[in-house]
Amino acid sequence: MYLALLVIFLQCSELYTQERVFTFNTVEIKVQPSVKVKNGARMSVVCHADISKSTDFQMKHNFTIFKNGKPVFMTVSDREGARYEIPVARSSDTGEYECTVEAGGKTKSSDSLHVWVTGMTKPILTAEEKEVLEGEVVKLRCELPEEVPPLYFVFRKIKMNSTPKEKRVFEPYRNFSEVSFSVEEGDNILYFDCFGKRNVLLAFESSEHSNRTLVTVKEPFIKPTLNAKPSGNITEGDRIQFECSTVVARMRDIEIILQKNKTILKSVKDEKILKYSTVATLEDSGEYLCKVEQGRASKTTKLNVVVQELFPKPILSASTSNLDENKELTLSCSISGFRKANFSILRKNSNGEISLKNSRNLTMRVNVNDTGSFICKAEVKGIVKESKPVMINIYAPVSKPTLSVVSGLPEVVLGKPLRLICRSAMGTPPITFRFHKGNEVKTIVTNDTYATFLDENIRQNDKKGYKCDARNNHSSGMKTSNILNITVIVPIRRASLGSIPYGKVEDGHETTFLCSVEEGSWPIHFRIFRKTDREVLLFETSENADKILWRKKAMNRQDTGTYYCMASNRANVDVKSHPITINVILAVWQKGVIAASVLIPIAGAVTFASWWFLYKKKKAKGPSVEMSGSALATNLTSEKLTRQHNDRDYYSGSGYIEDSENHMKSTDETKDSVENRHSRIQGHPDAT
Numbered sequence: 002m003y004l005a006l007l008v009i010f011l012q013c014s015e016l017y018t019q020e021r022v023f024t025f026n027t028v029e030i031k032v033q034p035s036v037k038v039k040n041g042a043r044m045s046v047v048c049h050a051d052i053s054k055s056t057d058f059q060m061k062h063n064f065t066i067f068k069n070g071k072p073v074f075m076t077v078s079d080r081e082g083a084r085y086e087i088p089v090a091r092s093s094d095t096g097e098y099e100c101t102v103e104a105g106g107k108t109k110s111s112d113s114l115h116v117w118v119t120g121m122t123k124p125i126l127t128a129e130e131k132e133v134l135e136g137e138v139v140k141l142r143c144e145l146p147e148e149v150p151p152l153y154f155v156f157r158k159i160k161m162n163s164t165p166k167e168k169r170v171f172e173p174y175r176n177f178s179e180v181s182f183s184v185e186e187g188d189n190i191l192y193f194d195c196f197g198k199r200n201v202l203l204a205f206e207s208s209e210h211s212n213r214t215l216v217t218v219k220e221p222f223i224k225p226t227l228n229a230k231p232s233g234n235i236t237e238g239d240r241i242q243f244e245c246s247t248v249v250a251r252m253r254d255i256e257i258i259l260q261k262n263k264t265i266l267k268s269v270k271d272e273k274i275l276k277y278s279t280v281a282t283l284e285d286s287g288e289y290l291c292k293v294e295q296g297r298a299s300k301t302t303k304l305n306v307v308v309q310e311l312f313p314k315p316i317l318s319a320s321t322s323n324l325d326e327n328k329e330l331t332l333s334c335s336i337s338g339f340r341k342a343n344f345s346i347l348r349k350n351s352n353g354e355i356s357l358k359n360s361r362n363l364t365m366r367v368n369v370n371d372t373g374s375f376i377c378k379a380e381v382k383g384i385v386k387e388s389k390p391v392m393i394n395i396y397a398p399v400s401k402p403t404l405s406v407v408s409g410l411p412e413v414v415l416g417k418p419l420r421l422i423c424r425s426a427m428g429t430p431p432i433t434f435r436f437h438k439g440n441e442v443k444t445i446v447t448n449d450t451y452a453t454f455l456d457e458n459i460r461q462n463d464k465k466g467y468k469c470d471a472r473n474n475h476s477s478g479m480k481t482s483n484i485l486n487i488t489v490i491v492p493i494r495r496a497s498l499g500s501i502p503y504g505k506v507e508d509g510h511e512t513t514f515l516c517s518v519e520e521g522s523w524p525i526h527f528r529i530f531r532k533t534d535r536e537v538l539l540f541e542t543s544e545n546a547d548k549i550l551w552r553k554k555a556m557n558r559q560d561t562g563t564y565y566c567m568a569s570n571r572a573n574v575d576v577k578s579h580p581i582t583i584n585v586i587l588a589v590w591q592k593g594v595i596a597a598s599v600l601i602p603i604a605g606a607v608t609f610a611s612w613w614f615l616y617k618k619k620k621a622k623g624p625s626v627e628m629s630g631s632a633l634a635t636n637l638t639s640e641k642l643t644r645q646h647n648d649r650d651y652y653s654g655s656g657y658i659e660d661s662e663n664h665m666k667s668t669d670e671t672k673d674s675v676e677n678r679h680s681r682i683q684g685h686p687d688a689t
Contacts, residue, residue, distance in 0.1 A: 021055070021056075021058060021105075022054070022055035023052055023053060023054040023055065023060070023104075023105060024052070024053050024107075025050060025051070025052055025102070025104075025107060025109040026051040026052065026053055027050075027051045027109075027111075028048070028049070028051070028100060028101070028102050028109045028110060028111040029048070029049050029051070029100075029111055030046065030047070030048050030049075030066075030098055030099065030100040030111040030112070030114050031046075031047045031049075031114075032044065032045070032046055032047075032098070032114065032116050033045040033047060036114060036115060036116050036117065037116075037117050037119060038090045038094075038116065038117070038118050038119070039090070039118070039119055039120060040090060040091060040092055040118055040119060040120035040121060040122065041089055041090065041091075041120075041122075042090050043086075043087070043088055043089070043090070044086075044087040044090040044094065044116075044118070045084055045085065045086050045087070046066055046084070046085040046087070046098055046100075046116075047082065047083075047084050047085075048064050048066055048082065048083050048084075048085075048100035048102065048111065049081060049082040050062060050081045050082070050102040050104075050109070051081070052081055052104070059079055060079075060104055060105055061077055061078075061079065061104065062077065062078050062079070062080070062081060062083075062102055062103070062104045063075070063076075063077050063102065063103040063104065064076050064077070064078065064083035064100065064101075064102055065100070065101045065102075065103075066083075066085045066098065066099070066100050067098065067099045067100070067101070068094075068096045068097070068098055069096040069097055070097075073085070083100075090118045091118060091122065091147050091148065091149075092118050092119075092120065092121050092122075092148055092149075092199060092201075092206070093118075093147070093148060093149035094116065094118045095116060095117050095118045095201060096115070096116060097113045097114070097115055097116075098113065098114045098115075098116055099111055099112070099113045099114070117201065117202075119206070120206070120208070121145065121148055121197055121199065121206065121207070121208035121209075122145060122146070122147045122148060122208060123208060123209050123210075123211060124143050124144060124145045124154075124195055124197050124208055124210075124211040125143070125144045125145075125146070125211060125212070126141060126142070126144075126193065126194055126195045126211040126212055126213075126214050127141070127142050127144075127214070128140070128141055128193060128214045128216055129141070129142075130216065131215070131216055131217065132216070132217050132218075132219065133184050133216060133217075133218055133219070134184070134218070134219050134220070134221045134296075134298065135184055135185070135186055135188065135218060135219070135220055135221055135297075135298035136183075136184060136221060136295060136296040136297035136298025136299070137183075137184050137296070137297065137298075138181040138182060138183055138184065138297075139158075139181065139182045139184060139191070139193065139216050140179065140180075140181050141156055141179065141180055141181070141182070141193055141195070141214075142177060142178070142179045143156060143177060143178055143179075143195035143197070143211060144176065144177035145176045145177070145197045145208065146176065146177075148176050148197065148199070148208075149176065150172055150173055150174055150175055150176055151171070151172065151173040151174075151199070151200075152171075152172050152176060152178075152197055152198070152199055153169065153170070153171055153172070153197065153198040153199065153205075154169070154170045154171075154172060154177075154178040154195060154196075154197055154198075155167055155168075155169050155195060155196055155197075155198065156168045156169075156170070156178075156180045156182075156193065156194075156195045157193065157194050157195065158182045158191060158192075158193055159191065159192040159193065159194070159213075160188060160190075160191060160192075161190065166182070168180050168182070183297060184218050184297075184298075185298075186298065186299060186300050188218045189217075189218050190215070190216075190217060190218070191215070191216045191217075191218060192213050192214065192215055192216075193213070193214045193216065194210050194211050194212070194213045194214065195210070195211045196208050196209065196210045196211060219250075220250070221249065221250050221251060221295050221296070221298050222247050222248060222249035222250065222255065222293055222295060222298075222300070223247055223248045223249075223300075224247070224293075224300045224301075224302060225245050225246060225247040225257065225291045225292070225293045225300060225301070225302045226245065226246050226247070226291075226302060227243065227244070227245045227289065227290075227291040227302045227303070227304045228243070228244050228245075228304070229241060229242070229243050229244075229289070229304060229306055230242045230244070234309070235281050235306065235307065235308045235309065236281070236308065236309040236310075236311055237281055237282055237283055237308060237309065237310060237311035237312075237382075237384045238280065238281065238311050238381070238382035238383055238384050239280070239281045239308075240278055240279070240280055240281070241278065241279060241280075241281045241285065241306070241308075242276065242277070242278040243259060243266075243275075243276070243277045243278070243289065243304075244274065244275070244276050245257055245259055245274070245275045245291035245293075245302070246273055246274040246275070247273060247293045247300075248273070249273060249295070251295075252271055252273075253271070254271075254295055254296060255270070255271060255272075255273075255293065255294070255295045256268060256269070256270045256271075256293070256294045256295070257269050257270075257272065257273075257274070257275040257291065257292070257293050258275075258291070258292045258293075258294070259275055259277050259289065259290070259291055260289070260290045260291075260292065261285075261287055261288070261289050261290070262287060262288070275291070280383060280384075281308045282308065282384060283308055283310050285306065285308050286306060286307050286308045287305070287306065288303055288304070288305050288306075289303065289304045289305075289306060290302070290303050290304075291303075291304070311381060311382065311384055312336055312339045312342065312379070312381050312384075312386070313336060313337055313338075313339070313386075314336075314379075314386045314387065314388060314389075315334050315335060315336050315342075315344070315377050315378070315379040315386060315387075315388045316334070316335055316336070316337070316388055316389075317332060317333070317334050317346070317375060317376060317377040317388040317389070317390075317391050318332070318333050318334075318335070318391070319331070319332050319333075319375070319391050319393060320332075322391070322392060322393055322394060323393075323394045323396065323474050324367065324393075324394075324395060324396070325395075325396055325397075325398075325475050325476055325477075326367060326368050326369050326395050326396065326397050326429075327366060327367070327368065328366070328367060329364055329365070329366055329367075330364070330365055330366075330367045330371075330393065331362070331363070331364045332346055332362070332363045332364075332365075332375060332377070332391075333361065333362050333363075334346060334361045334362070334377030334379065334388065335361065336379055339381075341381070342379040342380060342381045343359070343379065343380040343381075344359070344360060344361040344377060344378070344379055345358070345359045345360070345377065345378050346358050346360065346361075346363045346375065346376075346377045347375070347376050347377070347378065348371070348373055348374070348375050348376075349373060349374040349375070349376060349390065350373060354376075357375075361377075367393075367395045368395060369395050369396075369397050369429055370395075371393065371395050372393065372394055372395045372429070373392075373393065374390035374391065374392055374393075375390065375391050375393055376388050376389075376390050376391070394429075394474065395429065396428075396429040396473055396474045396475040397427060397428055397429045397475065398427070398428060398473075398475040398477040398480075399425045399427065399428030399432055399471045399472060399473050399475065399477075399480050400425050400426045400427035400428060400480065401425075401480045401481070401482065402423050402424060402425045402434070402469055402470065402471040402480060402481070402482040403423070403424050403426075403482055403483075404421060404422075404423050404467060404468060404469045404482040404483070404485045405421070405422055405424075405485070406419065406420070406421060406422075406485075406487070407420040407421065407422050407453065408420070411485060411486065411487055411488060412487060412488040412489070412490055412571065413459055413487055413488075413489060413490065414489075414490045414492060414571075414572045414573075415459060415460075415461055415489055415490060415491050415492060415572075416459070416492070417459070418455055418456065418457040418459070419455070419456040419457075419459055419487060420453060420454070420455050420456075421436065421453065421454045421455075421456070421467060421469075421485070422451055422452070422453050422454075423436065423451060423452050423453075423454070423469035423471065423482065424450065424451040425450060425451070425471040425480070426450075428450075428471065428473050428475070429473055429474075429475070430448070430449035430450065430473065431447050431448065431449065431473065432447070432448060432449065432450065432452075432471050432472070432473045433445065433446070433447045433471070433472055433473070434446045434447070434448065434451075434452035434469055434470070434471050435469060435470050435471075436452075436454040436467070436468075436469050437467065437468045437469065437470075438456065438465050438466075438467055439465035439466065443456070452469075454469075459489060460489070461489055461491060462489075463487070463489055466484040466485060466486045466487075467484070467485045467486075467487065468481060468482050468483065468484050468485065469481070469482045470482065488522075489522075490522045490570065490571050490572050491520055491521055491522045491572070492521060492522075492570070492572035492574050493518050493520070493521035493525065493568045493569060493570055493572065493574060493575075493576040494518065494519050494520040494521060494576065495518060495519035495520070495576070496516065496517070496518050496566060496567065496568045496576045496577060496578040497516070497517050497518075497519075497566075497578050497579070498514065498515070498516050498529070498564060498565055498566040498578040498579070498580075498581055499514070499515045499581070500512055500513065500514050500515070500564070500581060500583060501513045501515075503581070504582070504583065504584065505583070505584050505585075505586050506556050506583060506584075506585055506586070507556075507585070507586055507587070508556065508557055508558060508585055508586065508587055509555050509556065509557070510555075510556055511552055511553065511554045511555070511556070512552070512553050512556050512560075512583065513550060513551070513552045513553075514529055514540075514550070514551045514552075514553070514564070514566070515548060515549075515550055516529060516548065516549055516551075516566035516568065516578065517547055517548030517549075518547055518548070518568045518576065519547075521547070521568065521570050521572075521576075522570050522571065522572070523544075523545040523546070523570070524543045524544060524545050524570065525543065525544060525545075525546070525547070525568055525569070525570050526541065526542075526543045526568065526569050526570065527540075527541065527542055527543070527544065527549045527566060527567075527568055528540070528541040528566060528567045528568075529541070529551055529564065529565075529566045530564065530565055530566070530567070531560070531562045531563070531564050532562060532563045532564075532565070532580070533562040533563070539551075539553070539564075556583075556585050557585060558585050559585075560583070560585050561583065561584050561585045562582070562583065563580045563581070563582050564580065564581050564582075564583060565577060565578050565579070565580040565581070566578045
């Protein structure tokens with residue numbers, strides 16, 4: 002029985018489990034009446050879940066609606082749909098909407114849906130003051146109470162018959178903004194308004210304009226009045242007086258300024274009138290401006306004044322503008338059509354002006370220090386006018402120029418450029434220099450006291466002399482230098498070294514070295530070196546020749562080594578020869594001594610051995626045998642002596658005999674070489 006009840010319970014549980022199976026098909030989100038809603042209209046966001054069930058059963062659904070990723074509405078319902086009502090839609094409701102449904106441990110979300118609430122609410126504009134003075138400011142506040150930042154605010158200042166002035170402000174964190182507008186001269190009745198803007202889908206959307214606010218403006222002072230006395234027919238020398246005045250509502254901090262060409266002539270503070278007078282000159286013609294300032298307010302009045310010329314500027318004339326020193330110069334000052342004036346003639350310098358004479362005419366004997374600008378001045382009725390300057394140049398004659406080489410010595414290395422300098426110790430600049438090479442003018446240079454010339458075409462056989470001449474504006478004419486002759490230095494080319502004897506030399510004998518060059522200017526500095534483990538200078542000399550001989554007496558074994566020579570001249574280039582190698586060998590007599598010291602003991606030993614042999618034989622055989630033994634001994638001795646010369650395998654162990662024979666042969670060759678010493682030097686390409 003119990004077993005039957007258990008089976009029935011399990012079957013019921015299985016049936017119950019099968020009845021509770023469900024799945025989400027889709028979750029959808031919609032906006033009513035549409036995804037584009039007008040600002041202020043009603044808007045509904047509807048979320049619906051499409052669910053499939055194994056049987057018809059009830060379950061709870063958790064609905065969450067998100068805007069821009071943030072939840073804005075949540076509800077729990079038995080139904081498969083939920084509605085989020087927005088009675089009055091605002092621009093802040095624009096955004097991306099999404100719906101999520103959770104039921105029975107399962108969750109599913111809808112696709113996102115963009116909703117755009119078009120239009121913005123009308124902003125509210127308030128002004129801090131309704132009545133202001135010129136120079137003050139109007140403070141404004143524009144507010145969009147139902148909008149959400151970030152927002153842009155545009156304020157406008159509207160004046161009759163003119164284009165509105167705008168100010169733009171970005172507010173990232175608040176829905177209102179405040180600005181100030183300056184009240185300027187001429188601002189009588191002003192209107193202000195504002196509107197808002199926001200960025201939607203990379204485009205700007207604007208609100209309607211706010212209420213228009215009226216602000217009235219009062220003048221703190223009236224526009225100033227500017228007068229000049231006399232008012233017309235003003236002539237140079239007349240005294241002219243300016244007067245600028247205004248009417249103010251409040252005297253505090255008021256200032257009146259008189260200007261001409263932006264130059265302030267006079268100013269007064271906390272006064273209603275400004276007065277200024279001066280003696281009229283031609284330069285006083287022009288536009289004058291009177292300006293009244295108080296705080297930020299300012300007003301101006303302009304007046305044009307014309308001053309008639311009393312007399313024209315004087316003219317200074319000179320008898321000449323270029324003349325020699327110690328000559329006479331005549332200066333004359335005049336006024337066209339006007340003779341009654343006080344004249345003076347002056348010279349200008351770096352320290353100012355030097356008065357020369359209070360007269361219309363001046364004659365003076367000049368020197369070089371009188372070079373400069375001269376002017377004259379004329380004075381009539383207290384009006385002083387100055388002429389244009391006249392430049393007078395006084396010239397001292399040039400001295401005879403000197404021509405030299407910039408580097409010092411009158412020489413140049415072949416292939417190198419030659420730079421010459423021509424100087425004239427005296428003479429008023431500018432001086433014109435001419436350079437000549439032979440009879441040809443190479444260049445012309447104008448300078449103060451010297452000029453340089455570069456000759457890059459130097460040849461080995463260049464025999465042309467150089468000279469220069471100089472002249473300035475002095476009437477004495479041209480001066481010419483002495484002729485400068487230049488030595489062309491030919492650099493050393495191809496040094497060679499040879500010797501007698503060549504290659505080998507006997508110990509104690511003399512060796513002659515010949516060092517020569519193929520080309521090079523004299524004197525030539527020759528040096529001979531020996532190189533073993535280090536370089537040793539053996540000989541040096543300077544000669545006016547292409548070659549030198551150097552004899553080294555008594556060569557020894559330490560003189561074995563490599564030899565070379567170096568040659569140089571004033572071109573300062575060292576030219577090195579190819580090296581030669583010299584070996585110092587034993588002399589003939591030295592080899593003979595060595596051979597004798599070896600052969601004599603050997604010969605003595607042989608002689609003693611022969612004698613000892615004969616002596617023993619004679620003693621053994623008696624007289625007859627002794628006699629025959631003597632003859633035999635003589636033959637043996639002769640045989641051994643013959644073997645002494647023929648059996649080289651026995652006696653040539655030291656090698657001295659062979660060296661002696663070879664050396665004898667070398668001695669003969671050396672003898673022949675010595676006899677021809679002055680006719681040929683071996684190892685030298687130019688040996689003669």
